[in-house]
Amino acid sequence: MLILFDIDGTLLRTQRMGVLAVGDAGRELFGAEFREDLVDYAGGLDPVLFRKVLTAHDLPCETAHIDQLRAAYGRHLQRRLATPGKTHALPGVAELIDALRPHQHITLGLLTGNFPETGAAKIAAAGLNIEHFHVRVWGCDSPHEAALREHLPPVAVERYRDLRGADLDFAHITIIGDTIHDVRCAKAHGCRALAVATGGHDRALLEASGADLVADDLSDTEVILEWLINAAPVGAVATKTEPRP
Numbered sequence: 640m641l642i643l644f645d646i647d648g649t650l651l652r653t654q655r656m657g658v659l660a661v662g663d664a665g666r667e668l669f670g671a672e673f674r675e676d677l678v679d680y681a682g683g684l685d686p687v688l689f690r691k692v693l694t695a696h697d698l699p700c701e702t703a704h705i706d707q708l709r710a711a712y713g714r715h716l717q718r719r720l721a722t723p724g725k726t727h728a729l730p731g732v733a734e735l736i737d738a739l740r741p742h743q744h745i746t747l748g749l750l751t752g753n754f755p756e757t758g759a760a761k762i763a764a765a766g767l768n769i770e771h772f773h774v775r776v777w778g779c780d781s782p783h784e785a786a787l788r789e790h791l792p793p794v795a796v797e798r799y800r801d802l803r804g805a806d807l808d809f810a811h812i813t814i815i816g817d818t819i820h821d822v823r824c825a826k827a828h829g830c831r832a833l834a835v836a837t838g839g840h841d842r843a844l845l846e847a848s849g850a851d852l853v854a855d856d857l858s859d860t861e862v863i864l865e866w867l868i869n870a871a872p873v874g875a876v877a878t879k880t881e882p883r884p
C-alpha cells in the first residue's frame with residue numbers, strides 16, 4: 640500500500656511564502672512590474688504555473704526561462720522560509736506520519752506540484768523529515784509535454800517498483816491532498832482520495848469532487864489511520880471526517 644501526500648495545504652502551510660517568492664524572483668529577473676498574483680496556484684504543478692505566470696507577462700517561457708525563474712525562486716523561498724514562525728506542519732500531520740511509519744506494508748510518499756529542492760525546503764522548514772517519504776513524485780516529473788498532475792500517479796507506481804521490487808495496483812494507492820486537483824489526479828487512475836480542507840479548497844468543493852473521504856484536517860489520528868489502513872467503508876468514520884454520501 641502506498642500513501643502519497645501533497646505538500647502545500649496538506650502537510651504544511653507556509654503563509655504564501657511560495658507565491659511571494661515567485662514574485663520576488665520575477666521582480667529580480669524581469670523588473671518591478673512583475674506580479675505573482677495573476678495565476679491560481681492551488682493544486683498546480685510548479686513548471687506549469689511558472690509557464691502561466693511568464694505568459695501572463697508576455698515573457699518567453701522556454702525551458703531556459705523556467706530554469707532561470709526556478710533558481711531565483713529557490714533562493715527567495717529559502718530566505719522567506721527562514722523567517723521564524725511562518726511555516727507550520729498542519730494539525731495532526733506529524734502524529735499521523737508517526738502512526739503510519741511502523742506499518743510495514745505501508746510505504747509513505749509525496750505527490751506534489753513542487754520542484755524537489757523547494758518541496759524539500761518547505762518540508763524541512765515545517766519540521767518534518769523528508770526521509771519518511773520513500774516514494775517522491777514532483778511537479779517536474781510528468782513525462783508528457785503538456786504536464787498534468789494526472790500524469791504523476793503512474794510515475795509513483797514506477798518509483799514504488801524501483802524501491803520495493805514489486806508492482807502496485809492503483810487501487811492500493813491513497814492520495815491525500817487539499818484541492819480538487821489532488822482528488823481528480825487520484826480518481827483518474829482509480830486511486831483512493833482523501834481530501835483535507837486545510838488548504839486551497841473548501842469543504843463543499845472537496846465534497847463535490849468525488850473524494851472518498853473529506854476531513855476538516857488530519858488531527859483525528861485514530862479515525863484517519865483506521866480509514867487509511869482498512870479502507871474503511873462509508874459510514875465507518877467519525878463526525879469530524881464525514882464520508883462522501
Ligand SMILES: [Mg+2]
Binds near residue numbers: 646817818838839
Ligand atoms: Mg496542495
